[in-house]
Amino acid sequence: MRISAEPAFVLHARAWRETSLLVEVLSANHGRIGLVARGVQGPKRHPLRAALQPLQWIRLEAVQQGELAQLRGAEALDAAPRLVGEAMLAGFYVNELTLRLTPRDDPQPDLFAAYARTRERLRALQPLGWTLRQFERDLLDALGSGFDWSVDGDGDPIDPAARYRVDPEHGPRRVLSDRGAGDRSGAATGRALLDLAADRPPVPEDLPGLRRVMRVVLSHHLGPRGLKSWEMLGGLPSSRDRTTGRES
Incomplete structure (x- = not known):
């Protein structure tokens, strides 16, 4: 199958054999695609190499042959965000999470749009904590695993004054106040869940x-198996957005 003039975002690229790369992209019409980019590494810098950096938006040509497609050409459609510090780790996290949870060759137009929004939020240096929570929500929604964050798992409206744990299969469950503070420590406020549902930034x-x-x-x-990016973020002196005090 020929893939022609396909918009995509580069998620990951790694060396393969002596002169090639294995590249994973999230494409607009075909979902996640695994690509073999032959002959792009070597003593002389290949023009394709610059277009295959993580977070880069490209237009590609490829031929699907089994599990992997053979990359025939790619051009950068803009300049990838220049991220440093925790923002760079946040970009790595977004890419790693997308790689781990999305199947190959399954079109995900809503996820593609969510990734594009997140990429621009990272470029604009918007608060990392809220940017990542938005992407996590949108990723789960796109994969059919999300929730209506305005109601609990039984369909009752979320109480902004209560606290909730989230059952991955059932949804939010209210934490009973008589269980003590220790039981409430792994919970979120109902107010935060309602903010997530409304796409409204929570209070810090x-x-x-x-x-x-x-x-x-x-x-x-x-x-x-967890994420490498979680380990990296956990190893920082602070996992808080230094410009806002918000956790990332």
Whole structure:
């Protein structure tokens, strides 16, 4: 199958054999595609190499042959965001999460749009914590594993004054107040869940709980093997957005 003039975002590229790359992209019409880019590495810099950097938006030509497609050409459609520090790790996280949870050759137009929005938010240096929670929500929705964050798992409206844990299969479950503070520590406020449902930035003190409940849901779908980016973010002196005090 010929793939022609296909818009895509580069998720990952790694060396393969002596002069080639294995590249993973999220494409507009074919979902995630694995590509073999032959002859792009060597003593002389190949013009295609610059277009195959993570977060780069490209237009590609390829021929699908079994599990992997053979890359025939690619051109950059803009300049990839120049990210440093925690923003760079956030970009790595978005790419790694997309790689781990999306199947190959399954069109995901909503996810493609969500990725494009997230990429621009990272470029614009928007608060990392909220940017990542938005992407996690949109990714789960695109894959059919999301929730209506305005109601709990039984269909009752979320109480903004209550706290909730999130069952990855059932949805939000209210934490009973008589169980004590220890039971509430891994929960998010109802106010934060309603903000997520409304695509409204939560107050800074609500972001840590929202991060924790989303981590529970994502870990369920990822299985026993976590993400390298989680380990990297956990090793930083602070996992908070230094410009806003919000956790990333």
